[in-house]
Amino acid sequence: MALIYTLGIAIDSPKTPLAQEHTATQQQPSRPLLLQDAVSASTLTSAAVALSTVLTSHRVTHAFFGGWAVIAKGADRESKDLDVLVKGEKDEIVNLLTNDIKGLKGEDVGTWMVIPQARNDYVAFFWKPHAASSEMVLVELFIGPKTKIPPTVMLQVDMVHTVPVIDTPSLFRGKLAACASRSKPNDCADVVFLATTYSSQLPSDAIKKIDTKVIGMAVKKYPELIESLEGLGISTRKAIKKVGSCDSLSSNSSGFSISGRMNEGEVQRGLFC
Template sequence: MRQNRLNDAAIVLQRVFSQAGIKFGIFGGYAIGVLGGFRETKDIDCMVAASKNEVLKLLQRKDGFIAVPQKRQDYIAFLWSNRHGKEYPVLVEIFCETFPEAVFSMGKVPTVTLPIVGQAFGAGQSTFLDPVYIFRGKLQAAGQRGRYHDAADLRWLEQRFRKSLRQSKCLFNIQDVGLAMARYPELEPLFERLGINTLAASLTVDGLDLKAGLGCGVGNVQKGILAPANFFRLASALLLMIH
C-alpha cells in the first residue's frame, strides 16, 4: 500500500486521540518507514493508553473506522477509509494499555510527533513511539516469528540509532535477544555492538522450542514494549539461575 495512504490514516488517528486527550504511539514497520527506512507495509500498529471499550466508543463507525470483530481484550483492529464504499481500507491494529491482566503503563514511554504527508489530507502529523521502544517491539517480534523483515528492521534501527540504543540496552529483554539470535544468527554482532551479553542471552533460550508459539498471548506486545528495565533484569536473573 502507498505510504501516503497510510499517512492519511495516521493523521486521523492523531486528530482523534489528541482531541480525546488519550496518549498513543505508532510503532512497527510503518513507523520505520516514516523514520526513513526502506520499508513497505499494509498496516499501522499503535499502542494506546486506553481500554478496548474506550477505543471502540471513540472510533467505531466514526471518522472512517470500522472494527474487525475479535474477542481479545488487549487488542482491537479497525479498517479505515475516507472513501465512499470504504475502498482501499487501511488496517489499523491497536494494542490497549488497559485490559483485565494489564500490569504495564505508557505513562513514562517517550513519544515523538513527526510530520507526514497524506494522499487526501496533505501535510499533517502523527505520534510515534521513541525509536528505542520501536526497537523493543521489533526485537520481540523477531524472537516470536519467522519473518525476514523483522531482522532487516532491527538492522536498520541499529544503524540509524546505535548510540541511543546502546545507552538504553537495559530496556531490552535478554530472552527476546536470545530468541531473535536463535532465529537469525546473523544478528549476534548487532547485539554485541549494543553491549548486550549475547552468551547470557543464548543461555536463556537453551532448549526452547521455537515452534511453540512463545509469547503470543494476551498482553505480550504490551510487555515487550512497556515493561520497565527492572522487570527484565529480574526475569533475566531468574532464567540464568535456572540454566
C-alpha cells in the first residue's frame, strides 16, 4: 500500500515550510529553452495536480521527481518547472494533453501547449491554469512505454489532492547523480536537505546500492556534501579514491555522458544509480 505524506511533511521529519523553487537550468542541445523566472509554489502545485488528474483518469502510470518533488517534501527553495516520469507512448500523451480535456470527474485541468521536440523519451509542455493566465509552468515528461519508475509514495500537496512522487531513496539517488554530472547549486542543497531531514528514510541497504563513482564525483564537485553523506554512513574518502583524477563520469557509468549532453534515458538511469 502506498505511503501518504500529509502537506509535504513526513511524519518522522521536522516541519519545514513549503516554498517555491528556482533552478538555474543549463541549456542542453537536446532540450528546449526553459523559462527564466521562478513560478509561485501554488501555481507549480496546481500544474502538478492538473497533470496527475489527467494521467490518473486515463490510468497512465507516472511519478514526479526533481526539484519540485523536493519542495513538496518541505525544502525551502524555488523552481520554474516540473519533472515527471511517465510510462506510455509519447504520441498518445501528447494527443491526450492537447485535446479539450477534463478530469475524470469534470475537473478543470488548464490548458497545455506542446513544445516541439524530436527525442523519443522526452516531451515538454507549457501549462497555464486558463487561457488568459500570465503564469506558465514548464512541464517536462520523461516518457516511454518501458520507462522504469522507482517506488512511489502518494504525497499530499494541498488540502485536497495527493500526487505520486518517487520515494526518498530514489529522489536522493537522482539528486546525487545530478550533482555528479552537472553544476547546479540547488542539486547540492537538495542532497543536504534529504540527507539531514529524511535520514530515517535512507536506510543503509538503500545507501549501499548507490554507485560509488557517482558519490565520488558528486563530492569532488561539491565538497560541502561530505558532512551530510558521512552522516549517512557513506565513506566519501573511499568514493573520491574510486574516481581518482577523473573530472566526469564515463558514458557507461550510471548513464551519464562525458560531454554533459543529456542522452536518451539518462535522467531515468540516474534515479537507479
